[in-house]
Amino acid sequence: MPADQLSRTFAALADPTRRAILARLAHGEATVGQLAEPFAMSFAAVSKHLRVLEAAELVSRGRNAQYRPATLDARPLANACAWISDYAKFWGASFDALSDVLAEITTTETSMTDKGETS
Structure with missing residues (x-):
């Protein structure tokens, strides 16, 4: 086209x-x-x-x-x-990267809460 x-x-x-x-x-x-x-x-x-x-x-x-x-x-x-x-491949990769960052933040916060640390 x-x-x-x-x-x-x-x-x-x-x-x-x-x-x-x-x-x-x-x-x-x-x-x-x-x-x-x-x-x-x-x-x-x-x-x-x-x-x-x-x-x-x-x-x-x-x-x-x-x-x-x-x-x-x-x-x-x-x-x-x-x-x-x-461009959906780009969007998918961007959302996957965001998901990874959010998972890392959640894991870090959970770990800090389990250890009794507060921010």
Whole structure:
């Protein structure tokens, strides 16, 4: 996946309205009017958000006369998830190191308490 596609995916996900639109589309296709219902914004504003999502290839738009439903395409999300998961190893190692430090502190405190020492 080219880096520019990944950048478009993350840029599209940066906006909470677009994330909410994607969450709605995860339940099935919807028109601009249906997508606009929960928001205090115009159809034009929702259409702009949809254009960003389309540019990121997260949404496709059908055409059936005047009915143009938007549909979620989650493939770019899978690619973004794969990119993020590369860093899970780092997070895991960091949490393991923190766990080791906490265990050492607990062991030291328990040892000091057993010996009657106080801090």
